[in-house]
Amino acid sequence: MKIRHIPVLAAFFLSAFQISAQQAGCPDRLAVNYDPEAIVNDGSCRYNPANIAPLGSLNLDAEISETSGLIFRDNMFWTHNDNTDINLYALDTLYGKVIRPYPLTGLTNTDWEEITQDENYIYIGDFGNNSGNRTDLKVYRVARQSIPGNTLQFDSICFSYPEQVDFDSESYDSDFDCEAFIVSGDSLYLFTKCWASNTTTLYSVPKSPGTWDAKMRSSLNVNGLITGAVYIGEKRVIVLTGYSEKLKPFLYMLYDFTGTGFFDGNKRKIDLLLPYHQVEAITTTSGTRFFITNEAFSYEPLIKNRQKIHLVDLRSFLGDYLGLSVPVPDNLNSFIISPNPTNEYILVQSLPELIPADYFLINISGQIVKSGELESDSSVVNLSDLSSGIYFLRIGTEKRHAYKIVKE
Template sequence: MCFFPRYLLAAFAGLLVGCSSRQGRGSFADATARYTVSEIGRINSRAQESSGLENATPEGDLWTHADGGNTARLYRVTRQGDLLQALDLSPLQNIDWEDLAQDEEHRLYVGDFGNNQNKRRNLHIYRLSGPSLTQIDTIQFTYPDQRAFPPRKPRRNFDCEAFYYYQDSLYLFTKNRGTNGVVKQYVLPARPGRYTARLADSLQLPTWVTAADISPDGHRVALLGTGTVYQFERLPGRRLFDGLKTMLSIPKTGQAEALVFVNTQDFIISNEKGKLFLAKHNPE
């Protein structure tokens, strides 16, 4: 098995190359040398504990939100972290908001699906629309393979901190708190309603997944892990984890919690202390 104890996650992230080959899914090429990662700012203290990122304006502003238990607000900030707007979404509750996504019509999706103990039965995704994002619709869902709330500790793989939107669907990735190191990918319709998610794919990774995004051209998916970003090339008609895989080491970003593509190659990462980092792809 390609599983590492939790206290070795960051130290052994680099050993991921070749790890998934035992599942016949190919190995990860090390892309660290192709990127320059630099700190670009720090989010205003009101929006620290940043847990999600999404693009807000063509000028480069970002939406973010605080972690679970904080107020139900979205914050629009510059890439340097300066606060521009605080959007109050009361009477919604921030039970455990974990990530943001956006569709072609610039509707925002707020993932209230953090589930540390694997016992929640009220998993929600809120869709915000309208000129001021004040129209709120709700997507409720359950996992098709969860039978107990919570399951036994080795089987706790129903926490989620990562998703993205693509072609009328939402793609969710689990933060495995069990013992087999498998990340599961689920799919939901991106429209209001009550659904049972579809289990679409799975892959063994040695770190928790805390954020996800898809590049604007739809060709590449990035998953944020502990000290590492894993990228997958999407192949038409194939499962996501069948695609070509690369990994980028980001050891200086601390406990990173959010990631968003700002173009087809570059992305911004935030950590729990509100620091913002730009991962810029170097020309060949």
């Protein structure tokens, strides 16, 4: 008998060997353990602490003081409250003003905490569970074409957590609260808000009407409470919002994962320079510019923050991964300053090994008008208290790095 398939078999085994031989590691140039030889992302990337300030913020109307979910659709933002209000509010994107409310007649708002969408439906998560005692968790599935319309077309996706056996926990002490989810393929993916452990657990539920047991996928230690999510499927990017128990808000970026292994790729936490803002929701219009809402929060007489919408640009964190023409610090360009000229803030990016570093801001008279320490390889320096003019940013004490800054 002649053996005719030896070349085919040889090619198959060679291909399999080449795939298995691909080096696993951290392929993200922004990570402290970046491996330029890595082909396969094994989820091991580690990052220095980083923070970001909004490019701008707008007050929202009083009728959406408890804004809790946010999507971008038909060139408008859409949000809802997390109280008994059954309206979906359309907002203009220029000023954040309510264009009009759309009552979702027939739905009940026990605790609407999130909204997401696919090509055919809008999904509203009625799964807020601060006390951990709800047995009526559900997601409303609303046909997109019925908003606006005279007759709302909707059904319900009911679910429970099989791991939950105790429904008598104290308020704000349960790991079965949820305020964030996305839709992908045939399923909804929930990111729990874990009051007890400060982690988040990923659950999946079919996106079809019915009653389901949520399937636990994996968990991630976020050291905080997750409150919102946005998913850019074609780019394999998820950005979560959250805050610490001391109401220090943050973003948590998940990217360069495979399939629905959302916690298996890069995981990076970015602090938001919005102290005591209870951030609740996030959406994007471009994949790099993200809009975040916070509900009203007061602790008088010390704190009184109105409901707002904020714009943040994550190009400096995601641009390299997304293949955009974004400069990345390297040995020839150790520090990158942006934006420049600026109105309020500058972002100072650097090689991780150069951090921490002292900085000095010097006016044209040679006086040091501001100084401090860069604690992260992506540090924000607030210039809002300085007059317009030309300044020089000196980094380090050896005077090797100096940059001209224009404050408008």
